[in-house]
Amino acid sequence: MSEARPNAIRDGKYVELTYVVRDSKTGDILTEVTKPRHYVHGVNEILSPAITRELEGKTEGQRVDLLVDCSEIYGPRDECLVITEKMSVVPREYRQLGSQILMENNLGQMKSFLVTKIEGDSITFDGNNPLAGREVIYQVKVLLVRNATEEENEYGGKRDEPDAC
Incomplete structure (x- = not known):
């Protein structure tokens, strides 16, 4: 059939x-x-x-x-994966919306984060999948x-x- x-x-x-x-x-x-x-x-x-x-x-x-x-x-959204930093501590090449950066946690595991917001002298990175x-x-x-x-x-x-x- x-x-x-x-x-x-x-x-x-x-x-x-x-x-x-x-x-x-x-x-x-x-x-x-x-x-x-x-x-x-x-x-x-x-x-x-x-x-x-x-x-x-x-x-x-x-x-x-x-x-x-x-x-x-992708799992539920985890607000612990949203990090806001002072712009001055972030390398210049990552100070743009949509930029990706690999970050390492205290266990040595790498995770990709995306710049999702720039406001004043603060920049926000999000490690959640966008969906x-x-x-x-x-x-x-x-x-x-x-x-x-x-x-x-x-x-x-x-x-x-x-x-x-």
């Missing part, structure tokens, strides 16, 4: 897709992936397992809208579904070719 829909997403199929992530409350676009992402279904995942499961059985040209509680993917604690809508557009080649199955998708000189 599964061959009745040969271009349906299932294990062993090469899939190309794009997606938009919207805040479920405001509708604002949080992330937009316009360059097609590719993977082999059942071999690797480019989105969370919950989203990948929902793509099963979908076909080329379909758009799938999924309400996702990001607390299940942590949020409810979002993933709008996934399935662009291509076909049988994966042997190499794609081995690699988990298409190897990106380097740009020609």
